[in-house]
Amino acid sequence: MTISWGRRLIASLVVAFVVAIVAHAAMIVAFYIGSLGTSTAPSGSLIVAVSNYFSLTSVFSFVLLFIAGVVGAFDRWWTALIAGVIAGVLAPVVGTLVTATSGANGSPFSGELIGAVFGTLLGLNLLYALAIAVLTPTFGRWLFRIVEGTRSRFETDRKVALVRIPATNLSEGLITHIEREPVDAELADKQWDAYVAALSEAGWQTVEVTSADTLADSVFVEDTAIVFGDVAVISLPGADERRAETPGTEAALRAQGLRIERIEAPGTLDGGDVLKVGSTVYVGRGGRTNAEGIRQLRALVAPLGYTVVAVPVTKALHLKTAVTALPDGTVIGYEPLVDNVTVFDRFLPVPEAHGTAVVVLSDDTVLMSSSAPQSVALVEDLGYRVVQVDISEFEKLEGCVTCLSIRIR
Structure with missing residues (x-):
């Protein structure tokens, strides 16, 4: 497309930030709603704990999606989907791994730890990975095209x-x-x-x-x-x-x-x-x-x-x-x-x-x-x-x- 690098960079920043924030917020809402059916009443501390758990993951999602936008992954829906799947998998893995190994009480880096971290993709991190994978080629690409200028803000999916x-x-x-x-x-x-x-x-x-x-x-x-x-x-x-x-x-x-x-x-x-x-x-x-x-x-x-x-x-x-x-x-x-x-x-x-x-x-x-x-x-x-x-x-x-x-x- 005939688009300036300035617009592409801005669009990449905006989309990476918004998608990461939306996914982050979705996790807080999901865990909050999930806790309503338990004996422990939801509280502000739960929100803080969930937010802290996904904070690094969301940072890595932002970085990966920004890079994807800069290299043109949002130009087509299927490349945006690939970018979303990659970010949805790598960001939770890297974020959880860094969290698990950092600090005085961090676990030593080992093959067993890596296996456990990847296992979270079938547990705690599954919903986050799905959120990023779905949001990126749909809402993310739509927003990217608006900010970059390849799609009018009035444009719909009608043909x-x-x-x-x-x-x-x-x-x-x-x-x-x-x-x-x-x-x-x-x-x-x-x-x-x-x-x-x-x-x-x-x-x-x-x-x-x-x-x-x-x-x-x-x-x-x-x-x-x-x-x-x-x-x-x-x-x-x-x-x-x-x-x-x-x-x-x-x-x-x-x-x-x-x-x-x-x-x-x-x-x-x-x-x-x-x-x-x-x-x-x-x-x-x-x-x-x-x-x-x-x-x-x-x-x-x-x-x-x-x-x-x-x-x-x-x-x-x-x-x-x-x-x-x-x-x-x-x-x-x-x-x-x-x-x-x-x-x-x-x-x-x-x-x-x-x-x-x-x-x-x-x-x-x-x-x-x-x-x-x-x-x-x-x-x-x-x-x-x-x-x-x-x-x-x-x-x-x-x-x-x-x-x-x-x-x-």
């Missing part, structure tokens, strides 16, 4: 994709950088159905924007709005013919409960020119998006914690025709279509023009066009699962897999 059925005059859609080819409308409808089905099968709720049967490019719904957490920015398309597409999208976004902002004339901005990578928003300055549109977007999203970076686009219709990003923040693109690859912190070239576009379905799964088999193989070799869809008829109109939906997460 909604807005889609729009192709217009009957789809073949009349605008093209700028390629030669016009005949479009098979019947095949396009089948491909659109398969695209929507792929999103649904991946766990996304698909919501149809009201059809616009006379607007040829309306199927490319992504161009009409950009979503930032609970805020939707309604675009002002650079092509006059497409401006009638935005009211339908706005109505669908309002129905999802999002707050609406908009780009106003003389600014123009197409959603296909906006690539979000963590808290960085790359915006293509090209034929459809102008400088004033970028300026307005910067003013709208800066209060939300995003940084807008303008990128020249002269070789493709939109920025996301040339580049998109993998779940880990690596920007991928077809170099002949990219004006300046040095703009991006991490850039990976793909071998085919249609292989530039990915829709992130989850932390380990992306959607790509089947017309770019070499690029698919490259992404799969990076450890991602790739869902392939055939969108050949939309590619004849400079469309790609990102253009056909607006993702709300």
